Amino acid sequence: MGAGELSRELKVENEYGIHARPAALIVKEAGRFSAEIYLEKDGNRVSCKSIMGLMTVEGFPGSRVRVSASGADAEAALDALEALFVANFHES
Amino acid sequence: MREITVQALLDHGKDTLKLKVLAGESFLGRKVQETAMNRPGLALTGFFTYFAHQRLQIFGLAELTYLKNLSVEERRSRLEALFKRQIPGVVLTRNRRATREMLELAAAYRVPVLRTSMVTMDFVNACTVMMDELTTPTKRVQGTTLELMGIGVLMRGDPGIGKSETALALIERGYSLVSDDVTECRRTSRGRVLCWANNVTRYHMEIRGLGIIHVPSLFGVSAIRRQTELDLVIDLTVPTGEEDRTGVAQETVDILGVNVPLITLPVRSGRDMANIVEVAALNQKLKELGHDAAKELDDKIIDRLSGVGRGRR
Numbered sequence: 143m144g145a146g147e148l149s150r151e152l153k154v155e156n157e158y159g160i161h162a163r164p165a166a167l168i169v170k171e172a173g174r175f176s177a178e179i180y181l182e183k184d185g186n187r188v189s190c191k192s193i194m195g196l197m198t199v200e201g202f203p204g205s206r207v208r209v210s211a212s213g214a215d216a217e218a219a220l221d222a223l224e225a226l227f228v229a230n231f232h233e234s
Numbered sequence: 235m236r237e238i239t240v241q242a243l244l245d246h247g248k249d250t251l252k253l254k255v256l257a258g259e260s261f262l263g264r265k266v267q268e269t270a271m272n273r274p275g276l277a278l279t280g281f282f283t284y285f286a287h288q289r290l291q292i293f294g295l296a297e298l299t300y301l302k303n304l305s306v307e308e309r310r311s312r313l314e315a316l317f318k319r320q321i322p323g324v325v326l327t328r329n330r331r332a333t334r335e336m337l338e339l340a341a342a343y344r345v346p347v348l349r350t351s352m353v354t355m356d357f358v359n360a361c362t363v364m365m366d367e368l369t370t371p372t373k374r375v376q377g378t379t380l381e382l383m384g385i386g387v388l389m390r391g392d393p394g395i396g397k398s399e400t401a402l403a404l405i406e407r408g409y410s411l412v413s414d415d416v417t418e419c420r421r422t423s424r425g426r427v428l429c430w431a432n433n434v435t436r437y438h439m440e441i442r443g444l445g446i447i448h449v450p451s452l453f454g455v456s457a458i459r460r461q462t463e464l465d466l467v468i469d470l471t472v473p474t475g476e477e478d479r480t481g482v483a484q485e486t487v488d489i490l491g492v493n494v495p496l497i498t499l500p501v502r503s504g505r506d507m508a509n510i511v512e513v514a515a516l517n518q519k520l521k522e523l524g525h526d527a528a529k530e531l532d533d534k535i536i537d538r539l540s541g542v543g544r545g546r547r
Contacts, residue, residue: 162446173393189376191393193440194415198374198432 149210150220156230160201164231165193171222177213179223190223238266238368240290240323240346243361246368250360253325256332257340257347264346266290266322269365271358273297278312287319290361293326294354301333310335317343325361327354371490372420379412379429379462380404382515386429386462388417388494389511391470395501398439400470403508410459411449414439419464421490430461466495466518468511473500481517481528495521 154160172179172190179190181199188195190209201207211219241262244253255262267288274297277285301309317339326332326349340347350357377390378397382404389397398414405411413431420428431437437449437458450458467487477500486493497514501507517527
């Protein structure tokens, strides 16, 4: 964990977990911010700006992940990502 | 160093070690403290000085034949002396059956007993390699790995800088993809870094605007490589103007305690990155063969200058 890094624990609650589509949504959302944003689960830390990375963390439904951000807009980035998780990646 | 259990050997060695559990299935969680094997030999005669009890105990033809020639009581007491020393597990080679005493002692002293169809020497070799793989440090790095003419190249850089696009252009030129964006690394016993892809996303790439593609389906099996030894790390960066222009100073980056040559390449629009990465790999190969173009030219100039300084032309 770097200095000035903010982090939040988020729960994966959509039907299939972090598969390609949610991963793409996370990347898209994270890409709007200049902050460095990472997602961590079971010791695996990947960039939230990498689809391939996100698909390797095995974010199955019901699992908890830690999202952390550092940079000027870190707080806003975490808010945006949390909203995405809470909205179940807009799955109906 | 990571710890390993007998279970880990069983899981990872499904194809290579041909292990089968004979007894003590519930004790497979036992830790193998020393990643080596021991043939009990002398210990079966009752000599336990320097007995390597922290190692997996391998019973080959010699041990099993010796045991067979003992009386039942004798066999039991000799084996018990071994089992009660908290050994991590017992492996019988050549598909030999465990004696009844072994099965009983396995339960009594909570020691797993396994067998393999391999001959002792082959098993010891394969198991040594497996233990090494399971205990050496590993790390996941953010970057795309390719193999170019036998040179393992890891490209790193901020998201969106063009790692995957550069990799794609290199694959089109006939080079091979190892992993896109997420690379798993392990230090080998030879002090090299071995790179491979995550099981889930292996041989897939994500290209902006295209989405996810499967490389072997598009480019054939020659476009992929399961793993590669790392020779060079290339960092793609936003130009700063501080880049090394001569290539005389060889920078390195520490990956799992191994110093890997590092090149920092500034990315500018219109610059053919694939071409530059290709040349960087070739140049690295040349350096490994003992030719360092930058240094050779520099030496030549220095030599010339000192000659001129002394009045020689």
